[in-house]
Amino acid sequence: MTPELSADELQSQATPPAEHASARVGIVGAGQLARMGWQAAISLDLDLLCLGAADEAAAGAGAPLLEGNGRDPAALATLAGRCQVLTFEHELVDLPAIVELEANGVQIRPSATVLALAVDKLHQRRTLSGMDDVEVPSYAPVTDLSEVESFAADHGWPVVLKARSGGYDGRGVWICASRSTAGQALQEGQDAGLELYVEEAVDIALELAVLVARSPSGEVAVYPPVETCQVDGMCRWVVMPARVPENIAREVEELARNLAVHVGLEGLLAVELFLTRDDRLLVNELALRTHNTGHVHTEASTTSQFEQHLRAVLDLPLGVTAQIAAAAAMVNVVGPQDGSDPASRLQDALRVPGASVHLYGKRARPGRKLGHVTVCAARPETALTLALDAADRLEGND
Amino acid sequence: MTPELSADELQSQATPPAEHASARVGIVGAGQLARMGWQAAISLDLDLLCLGAADEAAAGAGAPLLEGNGRDPAALATLAGRCQVLTFEHELVDLPAIVELEANGVQIRPSATVLALAVDKLHQRRTLSGMDDVEVPSYAPVTDLSEVESFAADHGWPVVLKARSGGYDGRGVWICASRSTAGQALQEGQDAGLELYVEEAVDIALELAVLVARSPSGEVAVYPPVETCQVDGMCRWVVMPARVPENIAREVEELARNLAVHVGLEGLLAVELFLTRDDRLLVNELALRTHNTGHVHTEASTTSQFEQHLRAVLDLPLGVTAQIAAAAAMVNVVGPQDGSDPASRLQDALRVPGASVHLYGKRARPGRKLGHVTVCAARPETALTLALDAADRLEGND
Numbered sequence: 001m002t003p004e005l006s007a008d009e010l011q012s013q014a015t016p017p018a019e020h021a022s023a024r025v026g027i028v029g030a031g032q033l034a035r036m037g038w039q040a041a042i043s044l045d046l047d048l049l050c051l052g053a054a055d056e057a058a059a060g061a062g063a064p065l066l067e068g069n070g071r072d073p074a075a076l077a078t079l080a081g082r083c084q085v086l087t088f089e090h091e092l093v094d095l096p097a098i099v100e101l102e103a104n105g106v107q108i109r110p111s112a113t114v115l116a117l118a119v120d121k122l123h124q125r126r127t128l129s130g131m132d133d134v135e136v137p138s139y140a141p142v143t144d145l146s147e148v149e150s151f152a153a154d155h156g157w158p159v160v161l162k163a164r165s166g167g168y169d170g171r172g173v174w175i176c177a178s179r180s181t182a183g184q185a186l187q188e189g190q191d192a193g194l195e196l197y198v199e200e201a202v203d204i205a206l207e208l209a210v211l212v213a214r215s216p217s218g219e220v221a222v223y224p225p226v227e228t229c230q231v232d233g234m235c236r237w238v239v240m241p242a243r244v245p246e247n248i249a250r251e252v253e254e255l256a257r258n259l260a261v262h263v264g265l266e267g268l269l270a271v272e273l274f275l276t277r278d279d280r281l282l283v284n285e286l287a288l289r290t291h292n293t294g295h296v297h298t299e300a301s302t303t304s305q306f307e308q309h310l311r312a313v314l315d316l317p318l319g320v321t322a323q324i325a326a327a328a329a330m331v332n333v334v335g336p337q338d339g340s341d342p343a344s345r346l347q348d349a350l351r352v353p354g355a356s357v358h359l360y361g362k363r364a365r366p367g368r369k370l371g372h373v374t375v376c377a378a379r380p381e382t383a384l385t386l387a388l389d390a391a392d393r394l395e396g397n398d
Numbered sequence: 399m400t401p402e403l404s405a406d407e408l409q410s411q412a413t414p415p416a417e418h419a420s421a422r423v424g425i426v427g428a429g430q431l432a433r434m435g436w437q438a439a440i441s442l443d444l445d446l447l448c449l450g451a452a453d454e455a456a457a458g459a460g461a462p463l464l465e466g467n468g469r470d471p472a473a474l475a476t477l478a479g480r481c482q483v484l485t486f487e488h489e490l491v492d493l494p495a496i497v498e499l500e501a502n503g504v505q506i507r508p509s510a511t512v513l514a515l516a517v518d519k520l521h522q523r524r525t526l527s528g529m530d531d532v533e534v535p536s537y538a539p540v541t542d543l544s545e546v547e548s549f550a551a552d553h554g555w556p557v558v559l560k561a562r563s564g565g566y567d568g569r570g571v572w573i574c575a576s577r578s579t580a581g582q583a584l585q586e587g588q589d590a591g592l593e594l595y596v597e598e599a600v601d602i603a604l605e606l607a608v609l610v611a612r613s614p615s616g617e618v619a620v621y622p623p624v625e626t627c628q629v630d631g632m633c634r635w636v637v638m639p640a641r642v643p644e645n646i647a648r649e650v651e652e653l654a655r656n657l658a659v660h661v662g663l664e665g666l667l668a669v670e671l672f673l674t675r676d677d678r679l680l681v682n683e684l685a686l687r688t689h690n691t692g693h694v695h696t697e698a699s700t701t702s703q704f705e706q707h708l709r710a711v712l713d714l715p716l717g718v719t720a721q722i723a724a725a726a727a728m729v730n731v732v733g734p735q736d737g738s739d740p741a742s743r744l745q746d747a748l749r750v751p752g753a754s755v756h757l758y759g760k761r762a763r764p765g766r767k768l769g770h771v772t773v774c775a776a777r778p779e780t781a782l783t784l785a786l787d788a789a790d791r792l793e794g795n796d
Contacts, residue, residue: 039437043757044756350714350717
């Protein structure tokens with residue numbers, strides 16, 4: 001049951017309005033995205049309150065914290081009562097509670113309807129499929145192996161099995177080369193209580209991502225598209241500008257702009273895309289928040305995604321999205337298998353010329369995202385080589 | 399009397415050593431420079447502790463705070479006991495206490511000897527005068543009006559009367575056009591208990607500033623020189639690159655590098671210079687810390703001065719100082735005479751394309767530095783026009 005807001009709590013939201021710079025933004029989540037959001041908030045002297053656990057990344061940066069969980073309706077209501085506008089750093093939230101808060105007059109940006117696209121990926125696929133000028137991989141909801149086989153008969157093996165919700169960084173995604181691996185994946189997913197759908201495995205030339213902001217006033221700002229590389233379902237690196245023909249880059253920007261307007265975005269939207277070997281652009285996934293593929297803008301573009309997010313949800317004028325650096329690369333830093341902490345190798349990484357290192361202050365664990373490195377350079381290849389060098393040093397790779 | 403450190407406190411400083419990235423840096427001061435230092439510390443997940451008051455700018459950013467004052471020996475000793483290395487955001491400190499802490503084994507960066515150059519400007523002048531290849535304005539210590547008159551007889555009116563210590567942003571500086579104004583200034587200074595010296599009024603073509611970092615290991619990194627404009631003794635704007643011939647820019651960089659090595663700098667040194675109408679470079683003033691004229695590097699250069707400062711005092715490898723943007727300008731935001739808060743006009747300022755706004759979260763007061771704006775652009779003039787526009791909007795100027 002979602003607790004309702006008291007009259008007092010609703011009253012407290014009335015002043016100042018969300019458009020006012022002194023309004024407090026409630027961020028559902030307190031991980032590295034909220035932490036970097038706090039760094040941006042300091043510059044504009046904006047007021048934040050993060051909902052999460054005290055041992056997450058945001059608290060280590062001194063960000064004001066409300067201890068709690070985005071899946072807990074009571075915690076969400078408390079956050080709403082203390083802030084003028086609510087936004088999100090992840091999708092692992094109790095959506096019905098968000099819907100109810102919105103119905104009670106709480107400013108939710110993006111709106112619950114838009115956020116639902118990120119919470120339920122099958123709903124996202126269906127919505128995108130219904131749009132003109134947007135192409136998505138073929139997909140179908142599945143509940144048993146025969147449905148997977150039937151889909152594979154039409155589209156060929158391998159197929160990709162995905163969880164409708166709760167997945168991130170490769171979790172909730174299974175690439176299935178055969179009936180038997182599909183059976184195992186289906187069983188694993190259903191044992192975990194997940195609803196699943198199946199998708200064609202797209203013949204990918206490269207992966208792209210683009211970030212767009214839209215404010216409640218209707219202002220839209222699209223960042224330059226970036227090229228991304230995924231390893232085991234997790235982003236390994238990003239390069240800007242994407243090394244694709246100019247017409248593809250413009251098409252990606254246009255698609256992002258149209259999507260933002262179509263869904264009535266208030267906040268940030270990250271669009272991940274596949275460019276196929278036959279030059280088709282397929283939308284892979286949407287996120288309604290700051291995104292790993294947008295970290296590169298902090299050093300390389302005029303406005304960081306974190307500042308842009310805050311400007312958008314507060315209905316402040318949006319920042320310029322143009323590149324400052326001719327090229328840049330961002331590489332994630334992931335906890336190595338030996339359990340050691342990349343922070344212990346900071347000194348070595350800082351020897352790489354131009355490496356802007358970000359460490360999230362999270363406890364090291366194998367496979368966990370613990371930081372990232374951005375390098376600006378004259379050419380994408382130079383930036384990527386240097387950023388990979390610094391990330392390798394942090395991860396202790398030879 | 400300076401309290402001595404207990405054996406326990408000294409022991410606690412032994413591990414980890416100051417070179418280790420997990421060492422805690424104690425910053426004497428908690429104003430906007432410490433606040434922006436905290437933003438940089440978050441990126442590298444470094445540990446800071448600021449010494450200052452709870453209503454200063456750093457605390458509003460969530461920076462860990464030790465409440466106290468840099469003029470209080472007991473507070474300095476407490477800070478030293480909780481940190482592995484001490485550094486400074488201002489010079490308004492009890493220097494004898496710093497000397498004693500250093501003698502007791504506390505890591506002070508810059509050292510007390512170097513810091514003394516910033517604390518006592520007459521000592522600074524004498525040290526600079528003793529260096530080859532460094533030229534300073536003519537000066538003389540004065541205690542009565544006849545000495546000022548005698549100096550003016552040699553160098554002409556106007557002359558500049560300066561306080562040996564405690565001045566900043568135009569405080570402690572009097573430009574005296576005649577015997578009578580000099581008499582008033584002398585009286586005013588001496589009534590405030592200040593020791594004074596007199597300087598020639600230099601025929602300035604333009605003012606320059608340059609920032610240099612040197613680590614205890616001896617690594618040196620010089621930033622591109624910037625052109626500065628002072629109004630009423632306070633920095634109004636900075637433009638990078640400085641619009642001076644290439645050979646002047648190289649000379650300024652060389653001078654900064656030589657100064658850093660000569661004094662045995664550990665940390666940051668900001669050098670303010672006069673370029674005279676007959677193309678002489680005179681050193682106006684040194685600061686041993688992050689500096690207002692270095693704010694432009696946050697957006698426009700590879701490494702911000704705040705990160706560089708932390709890297710230097712922790713003996714981490716220094717960051718690249720090269721410009722990312724072709725040109726940039728920084729304009730200070732000062733509290734307007736009507737007492738209104740520039741933060742209330744943030745929305746209007748953010749309409750200026752490319753304006754990176756920094757608000758310090760300080761209580762608005764007429765004439766008080768409350769923030770700054772940086773703009774990157776292809777040409778210095780464009781950057782300056784836009785940054786002035788945004789700053790004017792924040793200040794509520796027509």
